[in-house]
Amino acid sequence: MTDTSAGSARPVSRRRMALxxxxxLAVPMAARAETALLNVSYDPxxxxxxxxxxxxxxxxxxxxxxDLTVRASHGGSGAQARTVIDGVxxxxxxxxxxxxxxxxxxxxxxIPADWRTKLPNEGxxxxxxxxxxxRKGNPxxxxxxxxxxxxxxxxxxPNPKTSAGGRWNFLAAWGYAYEHNAKDAxxxxxxVGQIYRNVPVLDTGARGSTVTFAQRGLGDVxxxxxxxxxxxxxxxxxxxxxxxxxPTSIYAEPPVALVDANVDAKGTRKQAEAYLQFLYSDAAQxxxxxxxxxxxxxxxxxxxxxxxxxxxxxxKIEDFQGSWDDIQKKNFDNGGLFDQxxxxxx
Amino acid sequence: xxxxxxxxxxxxRPSVIPGFGLTFGYTLTCLSLVVLLPLxxxxxxxxxxxxxxxxxxATDPRVxxxxxxxxxxxxxxxxxxxxxxxxxAWVLTRYRFPGRKLVDAVVDLPFALPTAVAGIAxxxxxxxxxxxxxxxxxxxIQAAYTxxxxxxxxxxxxxxxxxxxxxxxxxEIDKEVEEASATLGATRLTTLTKxxxxxxxxxxxxxxxxxxxxxxxxxxxxxxxxxxxxxVSEIAxxxxxxxxxxxxxxxxxxxxxxxxxxxxxxxxxxxxxQAWSRRRxxxx
Amino acid sequence: xxxxxxxxxxxxxxxxxxxASSVSEPAAVRWLLTxxxxxxxxxxxxxxxVTIFVQxxxxxxxxxxxxxxxxxxxxxxxxxxxxxxxxxPFNLVFGIMAAWxxxxxxxxxxxxxxxxIDLPFSVSPVVSGLIYVLLFSSQGVFxxxxxxxxxxxxxxxxGIVLATIFVTFPFVARELIPLMQEQGTTEEEAALTLGATxxxxxxxxxxxxxxxxxxxxxxxxxxxxxxxxxAVSVVSGHIxxxxxxxxxxxxxxxxxxxxxxxFAVASLLAGLALVTxxxxxxxxxxxxxxxxxxxxx
Numbered sequence: 001m002t003d004t005s006a007g008s009a010r011p012v013s014r015r016r017m018a019l020x021x022x023x024x025l026a027v028p029m030a031a032r033a034e035t036a037l038l039n040v041s042y043d044p045x046x047x048x049x050x051x052x053x054x055x056x057x058x059x060x061x062x063x064x065x066x067d068l069t070v071r072a073s074h075g076g077s078g079a080q081a082r083t084v085i086d087g088v089x090x091x092x093x094x095x096x097x098x099x100x101x102x103x104x105x106x107x108x109x110x111i112p113a114d115w116r117t118k119l120p121n122e123g124x125x126x127x128x129x130x131x132x133x134x135r136k137g138n139p140x141x142x143x144x145x146x147x148x149x150x151x152x153x154x155x156x157x158p159n160p161k162t163s164a165g166g167r168w169n170f171l172a173a174w175g176y177a178y179e180h181n182a183k184d185a186x187x188x189x190x191x192v193g194q195i196y197r198n199v200p201v202l203d204t205g206a207r208g209s210t211v212t213f214a215q216r217g218l219g220d221v222x223x224x225x226x227x228x229x230x231x232x233x234x235x236x237x238x239x240x241x242x243x244x245x246x247p248t249s250i251y252a253e254p255p256v257a258l259v260d261a262n263v264d265a266k267g268t269r270k271q272a273e274a275y276l277q278f279l280y281s282d283a284a285q286x287x288x289x290x291x292x293x294x295x296x297x298x299x300x301x302x303x304x305x306x307x308x309x310x311x312x313x314x315x316k317i318e319d320f321q322g323s324w325d326d327i328q329k330k331n332f333d334n335g336g337l338f339d340q341x342x343x344x345x346x
Numbered sequence: 347x348x349x350x351x352x353x354x355x356x357x358x359r360p361s362v363i364p365g366f367g368l369t370f371g372y373t374l375t376c377l378s379l380v381v382l383l384p385l386x387x388x389x390x391x392x393x394x395x396x397x398x399x400x401x402x403x404a405t406d407p408r409v410x411x412x413x414x415x416x417x418x419x420x421x422x423x424x425x426x427x428x429x430x431x432x433x434x435a436w437v438l439t440r441y442r443f444p445g446r447k448l449v450d451a452v453v454d455l456p457f458a459l460p461t462a463v464a465g466i467a468x469x470x471x472x473x474x475x476x477x478x479x480x481x482x483x484x485x486x487i488q489a490a491y492t493x494x495x496x497x498x499x500x501x502x503x504x505x506x507x508x509x510x511x512x513x514x515x516x517x518e519i520d521k522e523v524e525e526a527s528a529t530l531g532a533t534r535l536t537t538l539t540k541x542x543x544x545x546x547x548x549x550x551x552x553x554x555x556x557x558x559x560x561x562x563x564x565x566x567x568x569x570x571x572x573x574x575x576x577x578v579s580e581i582a583x584x585x586x587x588x589x590x591x592x593x594x595x596x597x598x599x600x601x602x603x604x605x606x607x608x609x610x611x612x613x614x615x616x617x618x619x620q621a622w623s624r625r626r627x628x629x630x
Numbered sequence: 631x632x633x634x635x636x637x638x639x640x641x642x643x644x645x646x647x648x649x650a651s652s653v654s655e656p657a658a659v660r661w662l663l664t665x666x667x668x669x670x671x672x673x674x675x676x677x678x679x680v681t682i683f684v685q686x687x688x689x690x691x692x693x694x695x696x697x698x699x700x701x702x703x704x705x706x707x708x709x710x711x712x713x714x715x716x717x718x719p720f721n722l723v724f725g726i727m728a729a730w731x732x733x734x735x736x737x738x739x740x741x742x743x744x745x746x747i748d749l750p751f752s753v754s755p756v757v758s759g760l761i762y763v764l765l766f767s768s769q770g771v772f773x774x775x776x777x778x779x780x781x782x783x784x785x786x787x788x789g790i791v792l793a794t795i796f797v798t799f800p801f802v803a804r805e806l807i808p809l810m811q812e813q814g815t816t817e818e819e820a821a822l823t824l825g826a827t828x829x830x831x832x833x834x835x836x837x838x839x840x841x842x843x844x845x846x847x848x849x850x851x852x853x854x855x856x857x858x859x860x861a862v863s864v865v866s867g868h869i870x871x872x873x874x875x876x877x878x879x880x881x882x883x884x885x886x887x888x889x890x891x892x893f894a895v896a897s898l899l900a901g902l903a904l905v906t907x908x909x910x911x912x913x914x915x916x917x918x919x920x921x922x923x924x925x926x927x
Contacts, residue, residue: 038869043885044884045888046885054847069872071869071871071872072869072870073867073868073869073870074870074882074885075589075868078592079587079590079591080593080868081500081505081591081593082590082593083867083868083888085593085767085768085769086763086767086768086769086770086784086785087766087767087768087777087782087784087785088784088785088867088869089741089777089782089785093564094607103593107593108768108769108770159574159588161588161591161592162587162588162591178823199575200491200573200575201573201574201575201577202490202573202574202576203574203587204569204574204584204587205885207885207886207887208885210884211884211887212491214887215473215887215889216469216470216474216475216476216490217473217474217475218473218474218490218491231887232887237889238857242375288738333592334592334594334597340524341627342576342577343408343577344406344577345577346407346411346578353902357737357738358738358916359735359736359737361734361735361736361815361816362819362822363734363818363819363822363828363831364822364827364828365731365733365734365828365829365832366731366735367726369728369730369731370728370731370735370737371734371739372724372727373724373731373743373747376724376727376728377728377743377746377747379745380792380796380799381747381749381750381796381799382746382763384761384762384765384796385753385771387747387761387764387771387911388757388760388761389766390738390771400683407726413755422641426668426876428668428897430670433663433667433670434670434671435666436663436667437663437664437667437668437681438667438869439659439754440654441656441663442662447670447911447915449667449668450911451907451910451911452671452676452907453671453675454907454910454911455675455676455679456675456908457850457853457854457897457905458680458850458857458902458903458904458906458910459857459900460857460858460859460876460877460896460903461857461858461859461877461900462859462877462878462880462881463682463756463857463877463880463896463898463899463900464855465859465883465892466880466881466892466896467678467681467682467896468678468686470681470889471677471678475679477677480675485682485808497668497672499676502667502674502675502678505674505675508671522857525677525746531792534654534655534656535672544645559752560752562754563752563753563754563755563757564754564860564878565754565756565859565860565863566755566860566863568851576894582754583754583755583756583757583860584753584755586757586760587756587864589699589700590760590763590864595769597762597769598760599760599764602754602756602757602761605638605753605754605757606753606757607751609749609754609851610749612752613745613748613749613752617741617745618828620691622870
């Protein structure tokens with residue numbers, strides 16, 4: 001008598017398998033039949049866009065009566081830009097540095113080259129800057145950029161090749177040295193090289209660096225996005241860390257843009273444009289301030305939130321190095337300053 | 347007149363079993379679509395920058411460094427895994443002790459555990475404020491964020507291979523040969539080194555090669571514990587990811603092709619070792 | 631056949647009896663070696679596993695369970711299950727087909743075929759993801775062909791499934807090929823002479839013979855499919871609630887300073903790994919003769 005009790009290991013017949021596969025594929029496809037926007041953003045904005053997206057969905061429902069889901073994707077700004085170039089169906093991009101949006105425009109033509117002109121303030125709904133996060137009591141006495149090159153100071157900063165935060169740290173240090181050395185570019189290069197010699201770990205994203213510094217306990221100072229520094233105090237405890245505000249820092253510009261090719265293909269132009277406009281509205285500006293970003297229209301924000309943001313003299317890196325194309329090519333492209341400094345150090 | 351006719355060279359030996367056409371065709375189709383086509387795309391992309399381009403990429407100091415770190419640390423880790431793996435296999439097969447079966451089951455843990463999970467667990471253990479990391483820090487050793495951390499992760503991954511390739515052979519060692527050696531006056535050590543170990547060498551080598559190949563390509567377990575510093579603790583797979591986010595598809599493909607070539611060589615070596623072993627010892 | 635039986639029983643006998651002193655090391659050496667081996671395993675393998683659970687429950691049961699109140703966590707679990715539900719059966723069918731054609735027939739180029747099937751096993755997960763990016767990205771081989779026809783491959787379920795299929799491609803085949811080679815063709819041929827069709831012979835003769843090897847390899851294939859990180863990370867797009875599998879979700883939680891939650895979700899996968907190990911060990915103890923000679927991975 002043949003024993004057919006091997007039922008548990010019996011393979012599903014191919015036709016049934018194909019049907020099952022199609023059925024399973026249909027599930028997520030059906031879920032996407034609703035209108036959805038995708039915001040491809042950079043690493044530290046996770047909490048921010050959770051609030052923004054919820055607020056916008058509510059407002060859109062009230063205004064246009066349509067149920068809208070706004071999804072977000074986060075990661076290192078450069079890596080995120082790459083996924084948009086590769087075809088992620090992003091409706092809007094809210095990245096950490098203008099050169100990443102330029103790259104999307106240049107390499108995939110999905111964003112027009114003049115994207116800066118489409119929104120107020122060159123696509124900036126908020127700005128930020130770089131401050132220092134140190135251990136409680138500031139044991140290594142880090143007060144300014146020049147303290148980062150001290151031999152006993154370990155600096156945690158993300159990889160400029162993948163992270164926008166990493167690039168802002170790099171440019172901020174460079175800009176500081178440039179200003180304080182009578183605009184000598186060579187001295188500025190050397191200064192930045194010295195800082196990176198003090199770096200023991202290069203994480204791929206700003207968040208990774210914060211985890212390394214705050215959770216893993218490595219390093220003495222974390223040059224960080226201003227909002228990240230506040231978040232760390234909140235999440236890890238204000239009794240463990242201090243924020244040190246350097247006298248000067250960089251005017252960090254995380255711009256937003258519409259991905260024209262995608263919204264036209266998906267038919268979501270109206271919603272996407274409304275989303276971007278929403279970022280300049282009072283409600284959104286107040287949310288930015290709440291999350292410790294610097295809103296472009298501070299009058300719309302809560303005074304208490306604004307009071308937390310320190311007074312810093314900010315410089316724009318474009319004033320020192322030219323256009324973003326120049327900045328990217330000179331510093332971060334293959335063979336650029338970061339590559340040269342890395343090689344020289346080893 | 348003698349008619350000498352050579353038998354026609356056939357593709358396959360005739361057999362009564364049906365289903366060759368169907369199964370072989372299906373196998374080839376799936377293989378082509380799933381494996382060969384994508385890999386061909388990779389090689390095509392890499393060759394788009396030409397052989398000189400690939401050589402240039404390979405000799406770029408940062409890439410060369412990453413390859414050196416990936417292959418170098420993996421070599422050391424695979425060696426360690428092989429040595430200790432052999433020990434573990436020996437102990438598990440030849441000795442009796444309480445909890446032996448439990449220990450035997452644990453060996454496969456790195457194989458079943460997802461790489462990212464292993465990564466964050468190792469990172470949290472060996473960080474300066476982690477359980478083991480703190481003890482090591484007192485001895486002045488920093489494990490996490492250095493090549494030491496990469497080494498630890500690679501040993502973790504490679505261990506099951508080192509153990510499982512050798513274990514079945516140890517189980518089948520002919521006791522009579524050992525006894526014969528003992529009766530002929532050999533010390534235990536001599537018996538071990540001259541009689542017992544030599545036939546196990548091919549399996550040890552195979553286990554080593556597999557642990558090596560896995561370690562070189564591993565990503566998830568390592569990136570959390572590696573420092574990712576160029577020229578110091580940046581592994582080749584991470585460099586591929588970085589090149590992708592620099593929009594340098596050609597460079598990423600070049601590195602990937604180099605790694606692929608070396609993986610293929612390793613596989614080939616394993617097959618050759620096994621073929622040699624079959625000829626020399628009669629089994630794999 | 632009888633030789634195989636003898637070898638198995640012989641091995642079992644050898645395993646059962648303790649070795650005589652002339653063919654074993656002195657007791658002190660034995661205990662030392664055993665101690666070193668266990669210490670090594672404890673340090674390198676057990677400690678990380680324990681860490682996962684310790685960290686997951688660091689803030690107690692409530693916080694642990696609260697992790698699974700997150701809708702994103704459930705999307706990740708659903709996605710992982712979906713991907714595994716597609717990838718594992720696909721590779722199962724492929725494994726059976728490949729093993730049948732390789733084990734039951736003799737043809738030219740067999741070892742090349744086996745090497746090619748084994749290839750994904752030695753390819754880095756990152757490269758596994760990269761090749762699909764090269765194929766399906768807007769800048770890739772197929773360019774905008776698929777998106778234009780309404781099918782999003784990359785950064786969506788199909789891309790993740792493809793990358794997972796690639797990574798777990800050889801698992802079932804590698805287990806079944808040596809197993810079926812060892813079992814030979816005599817039983818199937820006998821069935822054929824008795825009038826069975828090929829399919830019937832397969833279902834009633836081959837399948838019962840390989841069922842434990844099949845289950846064993848499906849388990850490992852499934853564990854790998856659910857736990858794959860590197861390859862999926864490259865093709866996923868990290869869209870919250872949509873294209874994050876459980877391992878990716880662990881990374882996200884980790885990067886949001888939510889370490890307890892990250893380890894809590896990781897503990898799910900660790901638990902799966904433990905279950906896989908338990909079932910696998912049970913299979914090995916009871917049916918070692920019916921698994922491939924030398925459980926090669």
